Amino acid sequence: MHGHKTFDSSALPRALTERPRILVQPLESMAAVAETRLVTITINDVELQVPKGELIVESVKRLGLEIPIFCYHARMKPVGMCRMCLVEVGFKQPDGSVRKMPKPQAGCTLPADNNMVIYTDTEMVHRDRKGVLEFLLVNHPLDCPICDRGGECPLQNNTIFYGPSTTRFTELKRHLPKAYPLSQYVTLDLERCIQCGRCVRFTEEISGDAQLAFRFRGSNMQPSTFQLLDFDSKFSGNVIEICPVGALTSAKYRFRARPWDLETSPFNCLECSNHCSVWFDHRAGKFVRMNGRTNEAVNEEWTCDKGKFGQDWINDSNRSVKVMVRKGDAFAESTWSEAYDQIIAAFSGGHCAALIGGKQSNESLFLLGKLFRDGFKSNHLDSRWTRHLTDDALKLAPDTIASLEHKKTILILGTSLADELPMVFLRARKAWFKNGTQVLNVTAKANEADAFATQSLRYDEDHEADVVAGIRLALEGAADDAFALVARRAQVSAADFRAIAKELGPDTAIITSRSIFNVGDAGDVLDGLQAIARKTGCTFNCYAVNGNDAGAEALGLIGGQGSLNTREILEACVNYRVKALWLFDCNPFDLYPDHHLVNDALESVAFLVVQGSNSSSLTPYASVVLPSAAPAEQDGSYVNMEGRLQRGKGMLQAPGDAKPSWRIFSELLLRTAGGTPYFNPSEILQAIGQEVPSFAGVGDGELLKSAVAGGVTA
Amino acid sequence: MSLDLMRDVAKPILAGFGITAQRLKKKKVTISYPDERREQYQRTRWRHYLVRYESGLEKCIGCSLCAGACPARCIYVEADENTDQERYSPGERYAKRYEINMLRCIFCGYCQEACPTGAIVLRQNFELANYERKDFIYTKEMLLEKVPGEADECYNRVPTIR
Numbered sequence: 001m002h003g004h005k006t007f008d009s010s011a012l013p014r015a016l017t018e019r020p021r022i023l024v025q026p027l028e029s030m031a032a033v034a035e036t037r038l039v040t041i042t043i044n045d046v047e048l049q050v051p052k053g054e055l056i057v058e059s060v061k062r063l064g065l066e067i068p069i070f071c072y073h074a075r076m077k078p079v080g081m082c083r084m085c086l087v088e089v090g091f092k093q094p095d096g097s098v099r100k101m102p103k104p105q106a107g108c109t110l111p112a113d114n115n116m117v118i119y120t121d122t123e124m125v126h127r128d129r130k131g132v133l134e135f136l137l138v139n140h141p142l143d144c145p146i147c148d149r150g151g152e153c154p155l156q157n158n159t160i161f162y163g164p165s166t167t168r169f170t171e172l173k174r175h176l177p178k179a180y181p182l183s184q185y186v187t188l189d190l191e192r193c194i195q196c197g198r199c200v201r202f203t204e205e206i207s208g209d210a211q212l213a214f215r216f217r218g219s220n221m222q223p224s225t226f227q228l229l230d231f232d233s234k235f236s237g238n239v240i241e242i243c244p245v246g247a248l249t250s251a252k253y254r255f256r257a258r259p260w261d262l263e264t265s266p267f268n269c270l271e272c273s274n275h276c277s278v279w280f281d282h283r284a285g286k287f288v289r290m291n292g293r294t295n296e297a298v299n300e301e302w303t304c305d306k307g308k309f310g311q312d313w314i315n316d317s318n319r320s321v322k323v324m325v326r327k328g329d330a331f332a333e334s335t336w337s338e339a340y341d342q343i344i345a346a347f348s349g350g351h352c353a354a355l356i357g358g359k360q361s362n363e364s365l366f367l368l369g370k371l372f373r374d375g376f377k378s379n380h381l382d383s384r385w386t387r388h389l390t391d392d393a394l395k396l397a398p399d400t401i402a403s404l405e406h407k408k409t410i411l412i413l414g415t416s417l418a419d420e421l422p423m424v425f426l427r428a429r430k431a432w433f434k435n436g437t438q439v440l441n442v443t444a445k446a447n448e449a450d451a452f453a454t455q456s457l458r459y460d461e462d463h464e465a466d467v468v469a470g471i472r473l474a475l476e477g478a479a480d481d482a483f484a485l486v487a488r489r490a491q492v493s494a495a496d497f498r499a500i501a502k503e504l505g506p507d508t509a510i511i512t513s514r515s516i517f518n519v520g521d522a523g524d525v526l527d528g529l530q531a532i533a534r535k536t537g538c539t540f541n542c543y544a545v546n547g548n549d550a551g552a553e554a555l556g557l558i559g560g561q562g563s564l565n566t567r568e569i570l571e572a573c574v575n576y577r578v579k580a581l582w583l584f585d586c587n588p589f590d591l592y593p594d595h596h597l598v599n600d601a602l603e604s605v606a607f608l609v610v611q612g613s614n615s616s617s618l619t620p621y622a623s624v625v626l627p628s629a630a631p632a633e634q635d636g637s638y639v640n641m642e643g644r645l646q647r648g649k650g651m652l653q654a655p656g657d658a659k660p661s662w663r664i665f666s667e668l669l670l671r672t673a674g675g676t677p678y679f680n681p682s683e684i685l686q687a688i689g690q691e692v693p694s695f696a697g698v699g700d701g702e703l704l705k706s707a708v709a710g711g712v713t714a
Numbered sequence: 715m716s717l718d719l720m721r722d723v724a725k726p727i728l729a730g731f732g733i734t735a736q737r738l739k740k741k742k743v744t745i746s747y748p749d750e751r752r753e754q755y756q757r758t759r760w761r762h763y764l765v766r767y768e769s770g771l772e773k774c775i776g777c778s779l780c781a782g783a784c785p786a787r788c789i790y791v792e793a794d795e796n797t798d799q800e801r802y803s804p805g806e807r808y809a810k811r812y813e814i815n816m817l818r819c820i821f822c823g824y825c826q827e828a829c830p831t832g833a834i835v836l837r838q839n840f841e842l843a844n845y846e847r848k849d850f851i852y853t854k855e856m857l858l859e860k861v862p863g864e865a866d867e868c869y870n871r872v873p874t875i876r
Contacts, residue, residue, distance in 0.1 A: 145775060145777035145779060145830045145831075146775050146776075146777055146805060146806055146807040150777070151782070178806065179806060254795065255776070255793040255794055255795055255806075255807050256793075257778075258777070258778040258779075258781075258782065260778070260781070260782040261778055261781065261782075261791075284790075
């Protein structure tokens with residue numbers, strides 16, 4: 001050790017300190033880049049091989065060591081702003097001695113190279129860390145007892161482990177506005193900021209909206225929005241999580257709980273079809289907050305604001321808690337058995353249908369299908385609410401979210417990705433930022449993807465079919481005259497079509513969403529895009545948008561092929577062919593574009609079951625209202641838009657009489673078709689695996705069979 | 715064995731009365747509780763109080779550190795934000811709900827130790843018996859002293875004996 005005293009660190013396994021040895025641990029990232037060269041470095045007298053250029057702050061993790069950090073974040077570029085990760089660095093000389101650099105170096109900006117010698121545990125390093133923390137704490141207020149970050153704060157932790165135990169600073173601290181609302185979700189406390197730049201870099205590198213920047217210099221430096229406007233980002237919630245102090249806190253979580261008050265469980269967000277992995281924090285049986293959970297396949301560690309801040313309905317006072325049955329003109333509280341009797345009387349005979357929406361588990365959906373087919377002898381179920389309804393069966397997308405990262409070109413057509421598929425948006429942006437993927441953003445209106453798209457093409461709204469036709473013409477090499485009609489209708493020039501078509505190739509992914517089925521001539525759009533995919537050899541993804549829509553489709557809960565689809569069901573209600581309708585966790589007024597038809601249908605149908613977790617405007621139409629549990633209140637599995645099956649566990653107690661939907665259907669199934677009832681969701685998932693081929697043998701976090709094998713089946 | 719009236723009956727009784735007679739000279743150890751009460755040691759840890767500043771503002775800032783330190787997990791704190799119109803404590807945060815389950819409490823005093831503002835204190839008042847289980851959940855209204863300084867005096871209001 002050349003005269004350097006090393007401190008025995010309990011973090012360092014004894015076996016590693018005693019005997020230097022070579023460790024070769026090819027990480028996944030190394031496998032991806034085949035030509036990565038390995039270099040030999042020495043950390044605390046342990047020799048190991050790491051890829052050349054790997055940052056030292058990452059290399060030490062291979063030995064189970066840790067370097068304290070604030071500004072460094074593995075998913076963002078290092079900036080070396082906080083100086084917390086200082087290490088001693090030297091180089092091995094040919095004679096075997098180590099020549100040290102005179103000053104400590106920041107481990108987060110130091111790439112590994114041959115013969116590098118790192119010390120993370122010397123007296124000097126310890127003194128430096130103490131000094132850095134003392135400086136950081138000079139202006140940091142002693143807010144910890146009332147700070148929302150207190151208890152899970154990196155600054156607290158690092159100070160306890162590496163910092164000074166007392167303060168020498170007796171002068172006046174910096175005073176700045178407290179609890180400044182950056183947006184409706186994010187609260188900024190400037191006194192607490194340690195100027196690490198994580199939030200600023202997040203908006204620049206990850207979300208790409210570049211909403212935050214630093215103002216002023218030195219100790220006056222503060223993150224802020226431009227011209228002090230609202231922090232208007234669709235991913236703003238993430239900066240709360242990555243802030244290493246309590247400077248950025250959640251306005252919704254403000255003073256709601258301390259970390260040690262909370263119970264947390266892994267959960268999948270169901271606010272859109274991406275199904276981000278999250279931590280679901282609850283206290284005394286109530287939902288409190290949601291944070292991102294690392295899942296490289298889906299959300300890495302990010303969340304979108306729609307999901308992170310959109311879970312209030314679980315605690316809402318309008319939760320449906322009682323079984324209600326219509327008696328004459330009035331609604332009366334009732335029992336499950338009375339409701340079941342009425343339902344069975346009304347639904348038996350086959351003139352019945354169900355419309356499905358929202359965030360229901362595969363188990364519930366499967367049993368609903370079984371109940372209708374076996375119990376009620378009807379096959380009229382539909383989970384789709386778009387204007388255009390295809391008869392096609394399973395249509396899962398060939399590209400997973402993660403695979404988009406390595407595409408050469410991504411064509412976004414007719415969807416605002418940041419709104420509809422936030423994690424696809426982040427992945428597409430990462431593909432552009434890290435791997436130089438070309439992004440072509442072809443949408444009617446400007447949106448967030450324009451910021452990084454190599455080409456943005458605007459067209460006249462509702463003319464997607466013409467745009468697709470134009471691209472097809474360009475692929476076929478048509479002359480200018482041929483474009484006349486589509487160019488005039490879509491307000492796009494032939495040159496623009498050609499510029500888009502030129503980029504399409506086998507390594508291209510076309511991305512659109514199910515909301516494309518709401519535009520005029522949606523069938524033509526779909527056919528056209530499939531034709532383009534066939535011609536260029538690229539992949540075509542038409543991702544589902546809502547909750548567990550992909551799961552409902554995979555389970556065959558869509559109309560067509562002899563059964564009525566959504567529109568036909570509503571029409572059949574109007575002309576009395578459907579006598580009993582089941583609305584399963586959906587409000588057609590919110591979901592279906594034709595409100596007159598919905599109103600007529602709900603008024604005409606003789607018997608209407610409204611089942612859901614929250615009471616809605618549908619109650620006046622209902623014959624029976626059934627309260628059902630929210631996803632967080634029941635076990636269940638869900639399929640996201642790439643076809644990934646993810647299981648979730650119930651954590652909360654359902655309020656009042658509410659039951660998990662699968663249990664309601666299981667009980668009804670027992671009363672109608674008989675047989676052995678299902679007792680828990682695992683049993684049902686097993687049954688799904690036996691009856692639905694695409695689910696057979698699919699484990700938690702795996703892709704459905706058809707999604708792996710398939711691509712689009714038209 | 716014959717019974718000797720003098721030796722076996724009268725003498726032990728007289729000896730017993732003798733002990734009683736000697737005790738009469740000494741100071742009485744019993745007190746007539748609850749009319750009189752014994753003084754408690756200064757640092758005796760019994761009933762909790764939430765104390766106020768001289769200004770009348772609550773010392774408690776709702777930080778929940780007491781709940782975190784509590785080994786019996788008997789403290790429940792719900793915080794909220796002070797406004798200029800409705801101010802309970804100095805600073806941004808105050809305790810909207812503060813409950814202690816006295817049945818679970820082991821009177822270890824860790825809450826008092828953890829409290830950054832000295833808001834929760836354990837005082838000498840040990841008379842905590844009650845009839846209903848639910849009455850052992852002490853709410854914030856019960857714990858909070860009505861006027862500053864009440865917590866220190868509450869026990870001494872009844873005459874105590876040294």
